[in-house]
Amino acid sequence: MYIHDYSYISPQHTFRETDIASIVEYTDNKLTAIEPGYADIPPGVLRRMGKAVRIGIGAAMPVIQHQSIDGIIIGTANGGMEDCIKFLNQIIDYDEGMLTPGSFVQSTPNAIAGQIGLLDKNTGYNITHVHLGLAFENALLDAFMMVREHPGTQYLVGAVDVISSYNYHIDLLKGTFRKDLISNKDLYNTTTTGTIAGEGAGTLRVNDIPENAVAQIRAIKMIHTEDENEIKAALQDFLRQQVNPNGAPDLFISGENGDERLLKYYRAAESVFPDDTTIARYKHLCGDFPTASSIALWLACYKSPLPNHCIKRPGSLRQHQSIVIYNNYYGKQHGFVYLTKYQHSQLLLNFLYDAGTGCRFFPVFMI
């Protein structure tokens, strides 16, 4: 499955005029999305949208406005949670009396894909995956299967989650988020429990056409376990089967989030890679949220090399063509995504490999 366009609204400058060389700093443990002006959304429609719907559509519009798509596939753990809580509070405030429909309409998780479909006048496949920390990986897998089963079709795949004040406080009490305030720039320099909250919306246009592709998603794997040794073994198998017999991609993007309770999983995963492999992190940019791995995929597709503040271990390779993304949610849900990033001279080699010629591409062959 090939990625052709990608777009992201995040707490950093990732939308349209991108700049991730410098970090936007947050000191309140909540990394909120930098929202654009939404010139593509009619004002009458925009005023009803909750934040999740708004940033989801905002991220989708640049990807689909000049392209016809055959379906919309969104991953979101919570959808428009803020509107959901508003609606539930209305039920109490007005003693189960007359309620307004707006908050309810906006609060369902599938409102995002639905509104994108309405604005794009798209009546094709429209589905929302809500598997918490694996919602985005499941959306990717769905698109992967759709593209394989229906050659010549293309899909919008996306991930959306936002911080809702209600959920934030519940997660804070549960210990998911840190109680002391830190800068996102210091996320990895601490040895305490809890992480910082984040949000974002990202979209991709995917199909089975290699020409002019930005990257190719080659494999996706999801597992549920709390045992770090199982993570290590599963990742080793994944690399051997999907990457190459040496099991070494050029770049490993880790979902490390500054919570010391989860470090064992990320350390177990990192231990699988040889010194040549570069190790990068991203949650200081976006905070942690269930579909945060979507921003790792955006970074993998990003036209420029990763900035130094994302690099945990430089490795020895100057170019990063083969990339593995690993994320986990509460140490229970784990997802691996393997992709190759293209410079366009690479496409022919890749096509030959896919066609079963036995020709395998290596970075040394890249121009």
Place this chain on the structure above:
Amino acid sequence: MEKEQLKQQLKEQIIQFLNLTNLKPEDIKDDEPLFGEGLGLDSIDSIELIVLLSREYGITIEDPKEGRKVLVDINTMVDYISAHRTK
């Protein structure tokens, strides 16, 4: 409450209930149609306005025909509120 005061209050409530954040009360003319041309509201907004009348003024509109006569512009809404409010 004076009619002009009620108009101002109603406009503020409409802006709040319908999330018309780009408008100020003075932008809404008393005789400007609420639906279609004019303010450009739609059918979901009409439900929001009916809920507004119920919550803020204790008015229940059950007959859709009556609703169409009331939800024309600010003047018709204010006249109806003045005549039927229970709070």
